[in-house]
Amino acid sequence: MTEGEPTDLDRASRTRARILQAARAEFAAAGFGGGRVERIAARAGSNKERIYAYFGDKRSLFAAAVASAVEELGGVAVAGPDGLGGWAERLFDFMAAHPDTLRLLRWAHLESDAPAEEADERLAELPRPEDAVARWQQQGLVSARWDPHDLVVLVLGLCEVFHTPPYRPGEPGAAAVDARRRALVRHAVSLLAEPAR
Template sequence: MARDADATRARILAAATDEFAAHGFAGGRVERIASRARSNVRMIYAYYGGKSGLFDATLSEALRRMAENVPPRPDDLAGWAGEVFDHHQRFPQVLRLSMWARLERPEATAEPSDVYRTKALALATAAAAPLSAVDVLVFVYAVAQAWQLSPEGLTGLAENSDGESGVAARRRAVVTAVERMVHARL
């Protein structure tokens, strides 16, 4: 049976996403990734050069997919913030990977700067002046990610904090905050 290198790489990245999101770089185990990917450690080293290369590739792939799935919408920043919020609800691993990278491998977070640069350029025409495009990008991400990054002790204080109605209320809060920022023309 012929080996499908692309399928093997995809399985490895999927397993690595779950492993590194749950345990970070230091706690992530290449052996567990290989086992979940129905591969072996040797293939991980062959494809990614080792654990650090795999982590960096996993983070880059997660951020690239997010950029493709949730492109900036300069004409509707509030709607875009809601979509970023939705993406993090569906794929919490992306934000977790980013946080682990910031804590354990800051050199890995510099790699996808081209993705952010592209988004900032797309936002350069946004009506939120005099904020710079980068300021707008940071603000939208900060607001859209706030619920996922806040301690459960705090978010649990919100009415209907659990279930679909709680998620819908948090999404509305994100969209409203960005709408107000845009209308205030900070």
């Protein structure tokens, strides 16, 4: 093997990543029940046998796809000088830019609890938004009246609902509607989280 030539491990890693990306697209479009491994294989430039070798069965592939989407969503930076309202804005923008990720997560809620364990394992590696909210509460930056987990769920829900049909704006004018709604979400979250004076 010459220097710079990809190893078997490199090729396997790239193949696995292509399959996972293709699975995310397929399951986002059709859900677990409607998703087809044959279409995933074709989209990934692979074959069903390779998919099963890497991921096991279709349910395990769905779980891996959902876990990667949850991990991606969990990677939206929480902590920052702009606090809870800033995180809400970043989440809003992420959801606007990644409609397939949201669609895949909605399918997961509808069809299965199976991905939860793998998603929990992946999320254990990421900073928890609840921890950031609890820190802000201790610092007096966020109202201690509310449970940190409940605040996180509220922010997620507010951001998500505006990107869910029938509320998702269509073109033309989507950018202006998004800007207005992003400002509304930030304002609502900031008011709710404001500590008592």
